[in-house]
Amino acid sequence: MTALTVTARLPARRYLIGAVLAAWVLGHALLSGRDTLPLGGAELTPLHEGANEAWDTVDDNRNSNPFFLYFVNYIRLVLDESVRFVQALISQPSFGRPVPLLGWLGVVALAAAITYLFGNIRVALLTVAGFVSFGLLGLWAESMDTLALTLTAVAYSLAVGIPLGVWAGLSDRFNRFVTPVLDFMQTMPTFVYLAPLTLFFLIGPASATIATMIYAIPPAIRITAHAIREVSPVTLEAGASLGATAAQSLRHVRLPLARRTIVVGVNQTIMAALSMATIAALIDAPGLGKTVLKALQTLDIGAAFNAGLAIVIMAVVLDRATTAASRRVEAQRRTGREISAFFRRVEVTVALGIAAVLSYLSYTYVWAAVFPAEANIGSYVRRAADAASAWVQDSLAGFTDALKNLVTYGLLNPFESLLAGSPWWLVFAAGVAIAALVGGVRAAITAAVGLAALIGLGLWQDSMVTLAATLVATLLVMALGVAAGVWIGRSDRADAVLRPVLDAGQTMPAFVYLVPILGLFGPTRFTAIIAAVVFAAPVAIKLVAEGIRGVPATTVEAARSAGSSPWQVITKVQLPMARGAVALAANQGLIYVLSMVVVGGLVGAGALGYDVVAGFSQHQLRGKGLAAGLAIVVLGIVLDRVTRAAQARTDRLGVIKED
């Protein structure tokens, strides 16, 4: 019964969507340029001015209002001092000395000792090479600033995240409470909460630490909870049958068995923290991010590349080191300690002893404290990158321009003109109608409220320009995601080759992508779109590949034995059966693309991204920047809800049909 009505309605709905789009295009052709609600770059609405004033009020009362005096300012103080303390240790002149307590030699030795003791000799060597290269690139102090901020944020994130994760692992009720909160923290575009944070915690290390924690805590909580949950019930039952108390079974069973997964969580937390610590340069966080940001703002490709390289190296070192640590945990679990306790004690003593001696040297002697300036190859790297970028831009101009023009004129301009050039009421009506058709009533209501909010924020046209770019980027992401995802999902060899590349792509801080793409295409809207695509594609590809792999082998075999060609297997069996994963990939692709909007604003994307960036740097625009950040969140929520509703709908359809 139901199946009949639903399948009968399906094509009808598709025609309706087509009709709405056709009406929209027609309306656009007739009414183009009318009622588009434009707002110039420096223009402000009363709302933005009100936000400015509110901000000024907060600034004026920062040291008298009890909420700030006894709460916010204390947090700020503690976090600022924590970061400064680590900086004093490794990166900034301190305690009346012209250099930090530990010079480069000491830091390198200590890092090597730690990675050796928790990992193995290979990652220790990699760590030495990586850290020395920071000095060689001429970015020792900046790198150490980034490291200090990252490590402080990681320490706080783990101190908060692991206990909460254990709690969420043990208690279903707490887990139900915390999951949507984490979802929200993770779907919120990262740059958006920077501005509100500075409102409370001023620009500087404290805001940067909190921003980093917001981004880095969710994986810590999630993965710890998952690790605690996945402990085999049989083992737990065996413990209970022997009379273990809840505390005993946590200590002797759950935690030891969860350890390896928790270390994976630590890895994710560190990578997230590093990514955010560089982005926090937008609110004046110290370190490599600031160098990249300055270089991006002055379009200094060489300097941006140099600092970007240092970030990549740091990401690789931190990733490898924590991965090696988790492998070691796993190895111990499988085979027991491979060495005797005595030998281990000797090893620890020797490693720490050497580190201590070298640290003392770096405390005492200038040559071991300050990285030798004559070994600086940073300027060569910068010049080489500049030259390479110039060469690429000149000689590949034919290709890159063609690509740029194709996307710009073929996709971006029509979309932008349709969204930003039509009267607002037409876009509004069409948007709500489409949301209703693909996602149902609730999606339509969300869309209506969201679009109304964009008008209220005074940023309608900017939002539409950003939306157009986001949709184009998402289309490209999905094209790439389905093509590469199907390939990886079907071929083990492709999986083996591409997966590490994707993993690496995901661990890289978002800034880093901009540099080579900027070098290729120069500062345009298109550059921003490509950066977003590169950032979002790995997630989409992985999700699609996962879905394709999830299709039961017997079903594929049955299709093949019926004489399907590979193309038929893909289009008639694998993709339809993986449509849940594809829908999820589209949803995640959108979220990731949207989170790059602000970064895009740095390289010429304009619109909301530019408004946010301008808000960071120009005093009178910060109210508008705040509104723009809010507009991005609104866009994110609307797109997320509508795609999710659509996804739920296809899932439901699937169930009914399969009945």
Next chain:
Amino acid sequence: MRDQPVLDVRGLWKVFGPRPERAVGTTLSRQELKETTGCVAAVRDVSFTVRPGEVFVVMGLSGSGKSTLVRCLTRLVEPTSGEILFDGDDIRRADERRLRELRRHRLAMVFQHFGLLPHRCVLDNVAFGLEIRGSARAERYKRAREVLELVGLTGFENSYPDQLSGGMQQRVGLARALAVDPDLLLFDEPFSALDPLIRREMQNEVIRLHREVGKTMVFITHDLSEALKLGDRILIMRDGELVQMGTADEVVGAPADDYVRDFVSDVPRSHVLTLRWIMRDAMEGEPLDGPELDPDLVIRDAVRVVLSADRPVRVVRDGALLGVVTSAEILEMIAR
């Protein structure tokens, strides 16, 4: 005193679902109960006693509620209704602390999938129960080594579970249960994850251990031959209900219903039944000076004597003649 049961279970119910108390006492079938209340009765009104030193086997197919039943005994699954008297105390009334004490000292369980701790070596796994009840290190290692020797794992103290074969892992599980020196050992299908040869070896191991340490055991299995081999008495379950309870030869010789009859139809009866099942009263004029045999002798072991005797074999217990057996009865039994 000696015959007071170790375990006395009376009217035990376990119902899963919303407001399970409602379903206690129901006579509805599984399907009807599910439809009317949304509940599933995994154990329905089961009563039995386990005598000291006995191996008591609970047998049933998967879904018959036997694993739930054994978990109810130590309240790993909380029973819905009924009494579980362990040495006269109702386990269901024990509070958290008392229950833990019982589990730590008096009951121990062996699991189908072993439930070993992969991050601990064999010795630490075996000592785990002693560790959580607070024994000193030296003492618990000493005890663990003793038990490891008992189960034949000396030399593997420092191995890790995943370095051992399935059979050896289950020996560790067995040792862990024995280490706490419990009054009652519970086995939840301990050997069904093992291959047939190892399974037989482990069954013999249990028989040997039972002879050596004399523990009372409750043994869950879905394998009839295992049940017949190990069980002093067997309880057969279906859909949560007790279908039949008795010794191996009672189950095979006098199945309570078609379900059990079907179940035991493949069993070679001469391997299970005793002379008691085929003897008949002596007919008039029959010579009564043939060889004497015990009524509890399994037929298989009596074949040679009966067939080679030229006159009826007398079945005698405590000097009293219970009946006679001739080759006719033996052949009829074997031919059936």
